[in-house]
Amino acid sequence: MQLSMRSGSSEIQRIARERIRILFQRAEDVYPADPCLAERYVHLARRIAMRHRIRIPRELKRRFCRSCDAFMVPGYSSRVRVHRHKVIITCLRCKRQQRYPLVRRG
Amino acid sequence: MINQRNILRHELIGLPVMVMRASNPHHQGISGTVIDETRNMLRISTASGVKMIPKHPNTFRFTLPDGTMVDVDGSALVMSPEKRITLKTPNY
Numbered sequence: 001m002q003l004s005m006r007s008g009s010s011e012i013q014r015i016a017r018e019r020i021r022i023l024f025q026r027a028e029d030v031y032p033a034d035p036c037l038a039e040r041y042v043h044l045a046r047r048i049a050m051r052h053r054i055r056i057p058r059e060l061k062r063r064f065c066r067s068c069d070a071f072m073v074p075g076y077s078s079r080v081r082v083h084r085h086k087v088i089i090t091c092l093r094c095k096r097q098q099r100y101p102l103v104r105r106g
Numbered sequence: 107m108i109n110q111r112n113i114l115r116h117e118l119i120g121l122p123v124m125v126m127r128a129s130n131p132h133h134q135g136i137s138g139t140v141i142d143e144t145r146n147m148l149r150i151s152t153a154s155g156v157k158m159i160p161k162h163p164n165t166f167r168f169t170l171p172d173g174t175m176v177d178v179d180g181s182a183l184v185m186s187p188e189k190r191i192t193l194k195t196p197n198y
Contacts, residue, residue: 012115012191018107019117019191026120030141040142041119047188 016052020045024060027071038071065091066098110176113168114183115191118143123150126177127165133157145186 023045027038042064049056064071065078070093072078079090087100108116124137136159138152148166150157161180168176183190 015112015115015191022117023119037141044119044143044187048191051188052191 013052013054016048016054019048020054020056020060023048024063028063031071031073035071035077039069042071043069062089062098062100065094065096067091067096068094070094107172108170109172110170110174113170113176113178115193118148118168118183118187121171122169123148124167125150125159125164126167128159129163133159133164143187146184148180148183 023041027041027045030041031038046056046064046069048054062072068091070077070091072089072091074080074089077092079088079092081088081090082102085102087102089098089100090096091098108121118140119142121140122137123140125133125135128134136150136152136157138150138157140148141151141156142149146162147158147160150159161183164180166178166180166183168178170176182193185193
């Protein structure tokens with residue numbers, strides 16, 4: 001049933017995924033000139049993801065702050081540090097910290 | 107990606123646009139890039155500043171990434187950007 005629901009809305013989900021990628025691309029392009037607009041694009045992308053229950057791809061998930069929607073550029077608007085086997089990404093605007101485990105594979 | 111059939115449901119931000127027909131004659135002929143979208147308005151970055159143009163009675167000409175131009179009735183776009191994806195019948 002889950003599968004049939006998914007295939008029924010595949011067109012919608014495909015467009016949603018494309019739009020999320022486009023919006024993050026635009027956010028990256030516009031960030032140096034206007035960080036506020038980049039934040040707006042992140043907000044729109046997240047709204048699309050939430051409404052259509054799409055996961056934001058992992059590489060993009062780490063480019064924004066889950067708490068304030070800011071687009072994060074390491075070194076400018078975020079701090080990336082490795083501490084006790086975790087990658088800690090700090091949003092420099094709201095100081096929210098996100099921790100990702102650092103594990104050796106294989 | 108974006109084509110004539112799914113333009114109503116796809117992302118408008120970043121597309122070059124021109125206002126073809128507008129109820130306000132001053133809006134007619136404005137061209138630039140879409141930089142933001144709300145339920146009722148498009149925010150367009152032009153050579154003479156950022157303009158807010160209502161979607162409703164106006165007709166827009168979008169240039170798609172592959173270079174084709176599509177005329178879109180703005181009334182069909184009146185919907186919040188994330189909700190437009192669910193639009194049923196594409197007219198273009």
